[in-house]
Amino acid sequence: MDKREIAHVLRVIARMLEIKGEEAFKVRAYERAAESIERTSLQLEELAREGRLHEIPGIGKNLEPKVREMVLSGHSSFLEKLMTEIPKGLLEVMQVPGIGPKTARLLFDTLGVKDLEDLEKAVLNHEIQKIPGLGPRREAMIAEGLLEVKKYSGRVTLGLAFPFAEHLIAAFRDKGIEGQVVGEVRRCLETVSSIDLLLAVRGDPTRALLRSGLQPFASEELLCQAWRAEDEVFVFNTSLGVRLRLYAVSPEDFGLKMFWLSGPREHLEWMVRLAVRRGYDFNPSGLFRESRKIEIPQEADLYGILGLPPIPPEVRHRLDLCELARSGERISLVDVDDIKGDLHIHTTWSDGVAGIEEMVRKARALGYKYVAITDHATRVKLINGLDPDRVLAQREEIRRISSRYPEIAVLSGVEVDILKDGSLCLPDEILSRLDIVIASIHQDIGDLRGDLAERLLRAIENPNVDVIGHPTGRLIGRRAGKSAGLEEVFEAAARRGTLMEINASPDRIDLSEDMALQAYRSGVKMIISSDAHSPEGMEDMRFGVLASAKRAGLPSAAIVNTQDLSKWFPVKRASS
DNA sequence: GCCGTTTTCGGCCCGACTGTTTTCAGTCG
Structure with a gap:
């Protein structure tokens, strides 16, 4: 393990x-x-x-x-x-x-x-x-x-499945076996029902796995139990609670198999129709022209043969985008490397586990140009939230630390709770002195009688609020979050220039793909942020990018923190 | 179950809210 x-x-x-x-x-x-x-x-x-x-x-x-x-x-x-x-x-x-x-x-x-x-x-x-x-x-x-x-029963979040899959692929590579993640994990669904890997193997896959010496694949007995002959796959139970499926294929057919195992079904069918129109015969056993099989070692080869650019797995469910790609239009999608900064992280000043400096160093190691320290201001006593005095004290501390890291801009911010009546739990006088203010709902979300949209609208009306954090308050597999009235919220946010957050924490992904697309169509600008409570947590950024924004088909221009700070940041209060 | 010590025990992250009670246990963040 x-x-x-x-x-x-x-x-x-x-x-x-x-x-x-x-x-x-x-x-x-x-x-x-x-x-x-x-x-x-x-x-x-x-x-x-x-x-x-x-x-x-x-x-x-x-x-x-x-x-x-x-x-x-x-x-x-x-x-x-x-x-x-x-x-x-x-x-x-x-x-x-x-x-x-x-x-x-x-x-x-x-x-x-x-x-x-x-x-x-x-x-x-x-x-x-x-x-x-x-x-x-x-x-x-x-x-x-x-x-x-x-x-969500029987599913796990991408936050668990993705690193698990990556780790295994790396372990196989170390042992000389090339492989790729396929299936739901490759498409970056926010939750997955299985972890599917494809390995390039010559000859008998059982032998190859035994030779790898990797646990638990080095036991002949376990491999025999795991083998499902009808689908030609090894199936294992994982400690995460979902199945691991290991497929093996010879290198000549790797791209072909990778395509079929990546799905989703609507995309596979769309590609088959396209292939037929172009005079091919296409099914899981191969791509054929006049009964002659064409080798497809790389998946991109398949798209190329059919006259398409490679279509990223995250948007294969979006047949409208697939059609655009077919018509020759260039599709620009936001990606993990586009992110230039993280604007929502926590430190030991509230409920984080690392100090400001450690978090700044991590941001620098990730190649960011800016990072915002946004600890909680909340009435929840368990979290050591910032009161006005500590907000100002922290701002001084951030300035001191920031001066030691000239290569990265460190913003002083806060994640302030939106209270039940839509007011904020810090006075405007304090908020106005910070570089960035994220307003989020943390309490009374489960209260059916409370109108979440009303509270968000009131927060948006506050000129000190820059971002609405995790707008629907959902927790995947636990709480659906409130989406009623969000159209109105998006309209107000677009009008006032308030940003909506795509919270990348894998238990949230909030805004979700659908909501992010809706926000985009309403003209709302968004940020993607990790909401990290530890340095490692900052690596969750990718889940927000992939499982929400990229799957929604958004361009990087829709996401503010793909831009340089000077391009969007108003520097409205930096001097106060 | 861990940890640190004023070193082998006692402290460790608390308080509001709710539905059930009729004085409070359980959940939540």
């Missing part, structure tokens, strides 16, 4: 311990260990072999052997033991808003609810409101939340 998988497993264990009723600090310890492992730059395998894993903060004498087992053997017997006590499906049940560990346990003990399916039955039979301590309101809340959670 690599770092991210181990972190994921530790978090799963934390949830299970919570359901078991273990004390909160113990649960917290597992979560901290997960964060710590994700963040460390140390080599886990080396540490594990030398018995030095305790050098990672948060790994003590109890966690050390558990983590060592994961690093060296690729599984966790502790997790396996927990799963015999706590059904894994309860973790999905706990995703439903209003169901925490206690209620999940209660539902399990009283109604035998083990998974979402059981929960749905209980809701339909109105059994939940009969449980002492719960009632009709709770049942209604669960019924509503269940719909959203069910939609």
Whole structure:
């Protein structure tokens, strides 16, 4: 297991311990260990072999052997033991808003609810409101939340799947096997139901995998179990909870297979129709001209033969764009390399884990020309939000640090909460002295009676507000977010020049692809930002670019932080 | 379960809100 998988497993264990009723600090310890492992730059395998894993903060004498087992053997017997006590499906049940560990346990003990399916039955039979301590309101809340959670059941976010796939491809390359990510991950869907990889292999794929020596592909027995002859693919269960599918093909047909495995279906059918019109016979076994098969080692070759530029996988579902490409029009799409700065990050001044300087260094390492420090100003006590005094103190600190990094502009900003009545939780006098103000809703999102659009409109009317952060407030697989009334919000934002954020945090992707397209069509300018709470978190930027903006077909001109700072930034208050 | 010590125990990130109660547990951010 690599770092991210181990972190994921530790978090799963934390949830299970919570359901078991273990004390909160113990649960917290597992979560901290997960964060710590994700963040460390140390080599886990080396540490594990030398018995030095305790050098990672948060790994003590109890966690050390558990983590060592994961690093060296690729599984966790502790997790396996927990799963015999706590059904894994309860973790999905706990995703439903209003169901925490206690209620999940209660539902399990009283109604035998083990998974979402059981929960749905209980809701339909109105059994939940009969449980002492719960009632009709709770049942209604669960019924509503269940719909959203069910939609994403069996899927994981791109934030988990993408690095997992990349890591495996790199590992195969190290062993001399070339491969590519295909399927949903390649198209950068915000959540995926499987991780699909294609390997270029001569001869017997089983032999090639065995020769690679990679875990868990080096066991003949496991490979035999994993082989699905009808689809010619190895299928493995991953620690992430979705299937890993390994396809293998000879190098001559690599491009062909890559195309067919990347999808989506509507694009494949569109290409077949085009090929037929151009006098070819095209099906998954090959592209044929007068019964002669044409070799397609690279996927781009296929597009070239059919007279097309290569169509990026992220927009293959957009047949309107495919048609434009066919007519010879150049399609310009925003991409990860276009991003010149991150305008939404957190530090230890609020709930981030790294200081200002560490975050600035990371921004510089990413090649950014500017970065904005935007810690929370909030009434949520758990988050150490900035009050007016600390806002100003931080601004001084940022100036001091900034002077040491002349190659990158460091902006002083804030992410200020939009309160229930649409007012902001910092006075205008303070906001007006900052370089950038992001206004976001964090509280009372679940409140059906609160009108989210009203609150956003009021925030947009405030001249100090530059950006609306994660506008719909959705959390993927948990909370749908509010899109009612957003047309009006977009119109107001376009009129006033207020920017809308595409929040790239993989649990949010907010604005989503559809919403970003709608915003673009309303004439709204957007920023894409990581909302990072750690240096590593800044790498999430790509998920916002790929899963939302690029899939929406947006050009880089629609995204303000693809431009130089001087081009758009009003420098309205820098001197105050 | 980790950590640091005024060093082997006690602290670790808190408080509002809600639906259920009739005084509070559970969830959320």
